[in-house]
Amino acid sequence: MAFDIDMIKKVYSQMAERVDAARDVVGRPLTLSEKILYNHLWDGKATKAFTRGKDYVDFAPDRIACQDATAQMALLQFMQAGKPKVAVPTTVHCDHLIQAKEGAAKDLKHANSVSSEVFEFLASVSNKYGIGFWKPGAGIIHQVVLENYAFPGGMMIGTDSHTVNAGGLGMVAIGVGGADAVDVMAGMAWELKFPKLIGVRLTGKLSGWTAPKDVILKVAEILTAKGGTGAIVEYFGPGATAMSCTGKGTICNMGAEIGATTSTFGYDESMERYLRATDRADVADEANKVKEYLTADAEVYANPEQYFDQVIDINLSELGPLLNGPFTPDLSTTVGKEMTEKATANEWPLQVEWGLIGSCTNSSYEDLSRASSIAQQAIDKGLKMKAELGINPGSEQVRYTAERDGILGIFEQLDAKIFTNACGPCIGQWARYSDPKNAPKNSIVHSFNRNFAKRADGNPNTHAFVASPELTAAIAISGRLDFNPMTDKLINEEGQEVMFDEPTGWELPPKGFAVEDAGYVEPVVDGSKVEVSVSPTSERLQLLTPFKPLGNKIEGAKLLIKAFGKCTTDHISMAGPWLRFRGHLDNISNNMLIGAVNAFGMKTNFVKNQLTGEYGGVPDTARAYKAAGVHTVVVGDHNYGEGSSREHAAMEPRHLGVAAVIVKSFARIHETNLKKQGMLGLTFANETDYDLIQEDDTFNFVDLNEFAPDKQLTLEVVHTDGSKDVIKLNHTYNQAQIDWYNEGSALNLIKKENNA
Numbered sequence: 166m167a168f169d170i171d172m173i174k175k176v177y178s179q180m181a182e183r184v185d186a187a188r189d190v191v192g193r194p195l196t197l198s199e200k201i202l203y204n205h206l207w208d209g210k211a212t213k214a215f216t217r218g219k220d221y222v223d224f225a226p227d228r229i230a231c232q233d234a235t236a237q238m239a240l241l242q243f244m245q246a247g248k249p250k251v252a253v254p255t256t257v258h259c260d261h262l263i264q265a266k267e268g269a270a271k272d273l274k275h276a277n278s279v280s281s282e283v284f285e286f287l288a289s290v291s292n293k294y295g296i297g298f299w300k301p302g303a304g305i306i307h308q309v310v311l312e313n314y315a316f317p318g319g320m321m322i323g324t325d326s327h328t329v330n331a332g333g334l335g336m337v338a339i340g341v342g343g344a345d346a347v348d349v350m351a352g353m354a355w356e357l358k359f360p361k362l363i364g365v366r367l368t369g370k371l372s373g374w375t376a377p378k379d380v381i382l383k384v385a386e387i388l389t390a391k392g393g394t395g396a397i398v399e400y401f402g403p404g405a406t407a408m409s410c411t412g413k414g415t416i417c418n419m420g421a422e423i424g425a426t427t428s429t430f431g432y433d434e435s436m437e438r439y440l441r442a443t444d445r446a447d448v449a450d451e452a453n454k455v456k457e458y459l460t461a462d463a464e465v466y467a468n469p470e471q472y473f474d475q476v477i478d479i480n481l482s483e484l485g486p487l488l489n490g491p492f493t494p495d496l497s498t499t500v501g502k503e504m505t506e507k508a509t510a511n512e513w514p515l516q517v518e519w520g521l522i523g524s525c526t527n528s529s530y531e532d533l534s535r536a537s538s539i540a541q542q543a544i545d546k547g548l549k550m551k552a553e554l555g556i557n558p559g560s561e562q563v564r565y566t567a568e569r570d571g572i573l574g575i576f577e578q579l580d581a582k583i584f585t586n587a588c589g590p591c592i593g594q595w596a597r598y599s600d601p602k603n604a605p606k607n608s609i610v611h612s613f614n615r616n617f618a619k620r621a622d623g624n625p626n627t628h629a630f631v632a633s634p635e636l637t638a639a640i641a642i643s644g645r646l647d648f649n650p651m652t653d654k655l656i657n658e659e660g661q662e663v664m665f666d667e668p669t670g671w672e673l674p675p676k677g678f679a680v681e682d683a684g685y686v687e688p689v690v691d692g693s694k695v696e697v698s699v700s701p702t703s704e705r706l707q708l709l710t711p712f713k714p715l716g717n718k719i720e721g722a723k724l725l726i727k728a729f730g731k732c733t734t735d736h737i738s739m740a741g742p743w744l745r746f747r748g749h750l751d752n753i754s755n756n757m758l759i760g761a762v763n764a765f766g767m768k769t770n771f772v773k774n775q776l777t778g779e780y781g782g783v784p785d786t787a788r789a790y791k792a793a794g795v796h797t798v799v800v801g802d803h804n805y806g807e808g809s810s811r812e813h814a815a816m817e818p819r820h821l822g823v824a825a826v827i828v829k830s831f832a833r834i835h836e837t838n839l840k841k842q843g844m845l846g847l848t849f850a851n852e853t854d855y856d857l858i859q860e861d862d863t864f865n866f867v868d869l870n871e872f873a874p875d876k877q878l879t880l881e882v883v884h885t886d887g888s889k890d891v892i893k894l895n896h897t898y899n900q901a902q903i904d905w906y907n908e909g910s911a912l913n914l915i916k917k918e919n920n921a
């Protein structure tokens with residue numbers, strides 16, 4: 166199942182009818198993004214126009230991709246649904262759990278030993294449920310997806326923010342939380358707020374040292390890290406069609422860094438070339454038949470201001486190479502003098518210690534070949550590396566081809582470390598220091614997407630700057646952050662002044678791609694006999710047991726914590742070292758709400774156990790209530806659960822006996838996640854009732870037996886002096902969601918329906 170041509174044919178066969186119907190109901194020409202969205206409506210042909218930024222719409226994605234860190238809980242949950250197979254084509258990619266240290270061979274061996282139980286679990290679940298499995302070392306999820314699965318006009322979701330990379334091949338591809346992926350795997354619809362649309366018109370042509378990376382670094386500068394929130398960014402214009410498909414992928418990939426829902430490009434010849442080069446001529450042939458539906462209507466790009474919510478113009482001929490950072494991907498500086506001034510003023514170390522090329526953003530054959538053209542010049546001109554260089558190829562196919570074509574050999578001549586085809590330093594999986602917290606201040610340059618503090622090496626003092634692969638190579642060779650390869654000379658081993666020529670490279674390998682073992686494992690046709698084994702003593706994996714329904718009588722529940730102020734999913738379920746336990750609900754629950762500030766005492770992870778009068782951590786206190794058979798309630802402020810779609814933030818409270826989360830307002834995704842886990846997510850009808858809640862309060866739900874859509878619930882709050890407040894609570898449960906509650910979780914309901 167390299168890819169599913171029948172599924173693609175089906176998407177294309179319904180396109181004309183559905184897109185034409187959408188154009189009729191919308192009453193104007195359509196953008197590409199709208200065509201893809203309207204062609205993927207769960208309910209089929211559009212019968213009404215949706216309001217951007219407002220309407221929640223059910224979609225039917227074509228594919229799902231999961232990476233190894235997020236797949237664990239997603240698949241553990243899917244196993245609960247009682248389905249024999251996933252409902253839509255799905256793949257799992259092992260790329261996040263591989264540390265970069267000594268080089269590919271040793272590092273991969275090490276990962277296969279320390280994370281073997283996780284990899285074996287993912288492999289066996291994939292085999293059982295018809296999921297394509299990409300082994301450790303096969304490559305980075307988004308590069309592998311672009312090479313094998315992405316197709317123009319398709320819609321996919323993935324349990325990773327950079328799923329958006331597939332926009333480079335004309336998809337609407339969106340990063341989601343595990344709970345959303347599980348719904349789609351189980352055959353349910355996927356809900357999304359109909360996005361706003363930002364158009365980016367690219368005129369001119371990239372040349373010299375300017376790369377696709379610089380386009381997105383410029384867009385990040387213009388829109389800032391939040392400017393794309395809730396929007397699809399659609400690129401068009403002559404500058405777009407002149408760019409390679411993998412270059413488009415780079416631009417879409419970093420759309421995540423401006424908060425965009427996703428980014429995309431219309432189908433063009435670069436995509437056709439890429440499809441044919443990656444052994445998908447049949448997809449290109451099918452796409453060619455529906456070409457006009459795989460790009461916007463002509464009027465849209467002629468008068469974009471009329472059809473997009475915002476339009477940005479970038480003339481590629483005037484764009485120069487940029488370095489973005491440190492600590493945020495939207496802080497742009499042009500190479501050379503401006504960097505000298507900024508770095509000096511801000512005390513950014515000018516000496517560069519590492520250059521890193523890779524990540525899902527920039528690890529294509531073209532990226533490696535352009536960077537290697539600079540490395541080759543360093544060899545030819547007698548230059549010595551002033552910084553260290555590390556390379557993570559994007560996939561085994563890219564690595565194998567680049568090795569065959571001598572590209573990796575060029576880097577190796579400069580003593581570069583070739584790391585595994587995996588995320589490595591991009592996700593902190595870089596064993597650079599023995600004690601990163603106390604490591605020295607330094608600068609690095611990389612071709613990745615994110616450069617937050619500690620992201621690459623765990624050292625808060627590492628200043629990471631983001632650049633194109635070719636500029637990363639040049640800066641690493643020069644060892645200077647403010648090196649301008651277009652004007653600056655370097656002194657070679659013989660004391661002569663030399664300069665770099667402009668980088669050159671191949672969009673696609675001239676001799677074609679090749680690979681011996683791509684690292685793909687096809688699932689068996691009938692997985693019913695496949696055993697999924699999880700050791701009961703494992704500390705990283707734990708099979709889930711279905712949650713029991715909370716019932717319609719919740720009385721005597723105790724306040725667990727009244728969270729004060731901001732309470733994001735990170736406060737509820739911290740990341741960092743806890744990521745190790747993502748597949749073990751009981752162990753990861755030891756981080757539940759430890760980042761939230763308790764309104765009583767204003768400390769974190771310090772709450773009262775009303776049963777003993779003693780104070781302790783939130784998880785321990787919750788466990789004590791649970792052991793005593795007492796439900797608990799979490800109270801919170803505005804926008805509770807904002808941040809990520811992490812399902813652990815809902816599963817942990819459910820696991821530790823929290824019956825209800827009552828807040829002034831919710832971040833919508835978290836609210837839905839609570840509903841999916843079969844618990845109560847409620848809001849104060851009167852916000853000031855938050856102030857009534859006291860530390861020793863007990864809660865009685867008075868009319869839960871009448872739980873119904875659009876009907877408030879009543880809560881009796883009993884204070885320690887015996888006085889009571891009776892307050893009203895709002896909710897947004899529809900009947901289906903109340904059914905989830907009644908069954909104990911959405912997955913319990915799916916399982917019940919399966920067995921019916």
Ligand code: F3S
Pocket residue numbers: 260261305306307325327524525526587588591592614
């Ligand atoms: Fe991996 Fe970094 Fe991309 S963690 S998926 S290479 S953003």
